[in-house]
Structures are given as C-alpha cells and as structure tokens.
Amino acid sequence: xxxxxxxxxxxxxxxxxxxxxxxxxxxxxxxxxxxxxxxxxxxxxxxxxxxxxxxxxxxxxxxxxxxxxxxxxxxxxxxxxxxxxxxxxxxxxxxxxxxxxxxxxxxxxxxx
Amino acid sequence: xxxxxxxxxxxxxxxxxxxxxxxxxxxxxxxxxxxxxxxxxxxxxxxxxxxxxxxxxxxxxxxxxxxxxxxxxxxxxxxxxxxxxxxxxxxxxxxxxxxxxxxxxxxxx
Numbered sequence: 001x002x003x004x005x006x007x008x009x010x011x012x013x014x015x016x017x018x019x020x021x022x023x024x025x026x027x028x029x030x031x032x033x034x035x036x037x038x039x040x041x042x043x044x045x046x047x048x049x050x051x052x053x054x055x056x057x058x059x060x061x062x063x064x065x066x067x068x069x070x071x072x073x074x075x076x077x078x079x080x081x082x083x084x085x086x087x088x089x090x091x092x093x094x095x096x097x098x099x100x101x102x103x104x105x106x107x108x109x110x111x112x
Numbered sequence: 113x114x115x116x117x118x119x120x121x122x123x124x125x126x127x128x129x130x131x132x133x134x135x136x137x138x139x140x141x142x143x144x145x146x147x148x149x150x151x152x153x154x155x156x157x158x159x160x161x162x163x164x165x166x167x168x169x170x171x172x173x174x175x176x177x178x179x180x181x182x183x184x185x186x187x188x189x190x191x192x193x194x195x196x197x198x199x200x201x202x203x204x205x206x207x208x209x210x211x212x213x214x215x216x217x218x219x220x221x
Contacts, residue, residue, distance in 0.1 A: 033209075042199065042213040043155070058208065090154060097207035098142060103154040 003027070004104035006091050012110045013081050021076045021107045023091030031094045032074040033058075033101065034066060036087040043090065049074055050097065081111045114138045116212035118200045123218045124190055132185045132198050132215045140205015146174050146185045147199040149214065155199055159185070187217070195219045 004025045013019050025032065030051045035043040035058075045058030049068040063085060065077045074093075078085055088108050092101040115137040124130040136144070143162040147155040161167055161176035161183060173186040187194055197214040204210060 035211075040213055043201075043211040045208055045210070048208065059210070098203070100145060100157045100160060101155075101209060103156070105154050 004091055004093055004102060006089075006104035006107050008107060009105070010108040012112065015082055015111055016080050019078045019081055019109070021078075021089055021091075021109070023074045023076070023104060024072050025074075025091075025093045025102075026072065027093060027095075027102065028071060029093035029095050029099075029102070030071070031097060031099075032068065033092045033094075034064070034074070034076045035090045035092065036060065036085075037090060037106075038087050046076065046089075078109075081109075083111045085109065086111045114202060114204055114210035116200055116202055116210060118198075118212040118215045120213070121216045121218070123220060125220050126190055126192060128190050130187045130190060130217060132187075132200075132217070134183045134185070134200035134212060136181050136183070136200070136202045136212075138181075138202050138204045138210070141178060142203040142205065142207055144174075144176055144183050145201040145203070145209065146172075146183075147201060147211075149197045149199060151196070158198075190219050192219050192221065 007022045033048045034046040037043045047066040049055045052071045091104040118134045146158040149155040159174040166175045171188045176183045199214045200212040201209045
C-alpha cells in the first residue's frame with residue numbers, strides 16, 4: 001500500500017539522549033516535511049526538503065536536524081533531547097510545492 | 113509570519129449543518145487547505161481553494177474570499193463519524209503550509 005511510514009510509533013526517551021525518527025515514502029514525491037503537533041498550537045513546521053539533496057528550516061527548527069540522501073527517506077534527528085520536545089511528530093510529503101500534503105501516522109515522543 | 117484563526121470547539125446535532133470559519137493573515141498566498149483529523153490519527157486532506165468561491169465535494173464544501181482573508185468549511189448532513197478536528201491551513205508565498213490550531217467538532221445524537 002502506497003504511503004508514508006514512520007517509526008517508531010511511540011517512544012519514551014531520557015533527556016540528553018539522541019533520537020532519530022524515521023520517515024519513508026513510496027509515492028515518489030519530491031517534497032517532504034516534518035511537523036510537530038502540540039495541544040492548542042496546531043501543526044508547526046520543523047524542517048522541509050523540496051527535493052533530494054536539499055533541506056530547509058521551518059518555523060521551529062532549533063534542536064532538530066534532517067537529511068535527504070534520496071527521494072524516499074527523510075529522517076529527523078534530535079541531537080540531545082529536552083522535555084519541551086515532547087510532542088507528536090508527523091512526517092508528510094507532497095508531489096510538488098503546490099500539492100496537497102499526505103501525512104504519516106505520527107510518532108509520539110515523550111522526553112523525561 | 114502567518115496568523116491563522118479558527119474557533120476551538122463546535123458542537124452540533126446529527127443531521128445538522130455546521131460552518132467552521134477560518135481567517136488568515138499571511139505573507140503571500142498560494143492556496144487554502146482543509147484537513148480532517150480524527151483523535152490519534154493523521155490529518156487527511158478534505159479540500160483546496162486557490163480562487164475565490166465555493167468548492168463542493170459531497171457533504172463538504174469550502175469557501176474562499178482572498179480579499180477578506182476568510183474561508184469556511186461547511187459540513188452538511190452531519191454524521192457521528194464527522195466528530196473530529198478540522199484544520200485550516202494556508203500555503204504562503206514560500207509554498208510552505210501553515211496550520212491553524214484546529215476546530216474540534218463534536219456531533220451529538
């Protein structure tokens with residue numbers, strides 16, 4: 001089934017640890033995104049990639065890094081997790097810059 | 113930056129109509145999207161408006177007025193399964209999608 005796969009689905013992490021959230025899509029979409037969703041704040045863009053080999057910063061990039069080595073994969077790394085990074089993280093993709101976004105099922109991260 | 117406002121909560125009765133308003137102030141405009149998100153699930157695409165006017169898709173319709181920075185999502189013949197959060201999102205001049213905080217709609221029997 002075509003779509004976006006995120007892993008892990010849920011994770012509890014100690015503060016200071018490094019964590020990578022994985023995202024893979026099989027729709028051959030050029031653009032990919034990482035959002036975090038917090039109660040009352042909605043979805044906020046962390047980082048994005050318009051095409052393989054390029055990345056850009058969104059609204060809340062601090063404490064996060066991404067890479068886009070190929071079209072399908074777009075991992076999000078927290079170098080040293082802090083409790084304020086407790087959130088639900090959604091990976092998304094779109095065919096081009098103007099297309100609709102397709103979302104993965106989300107990764108719930110708790111940093112203690 | 114982007115500023116997108118929508119009501120926090122709405123309640124309606126099964127079979128009724130509900131209108132969710134969204135106002136926005138953005139740097140550039142390349143379209144307005146509505147997404148539906150059930151609790152614990154991913155957002156799913158509902159509608160897209162880039163020109164002024166009404167777009168109808170089954171029981172759901174979406175309206176846009178660019179000059180007023182205003183959109184609404186109309187849900188007709190409400191069903192229990194329509195209980196969800198509805199997210200208004202605007203694609204700005206940089207082609208990045210910014211989201212409102214969402215409107216939680218509760219449908220009562």
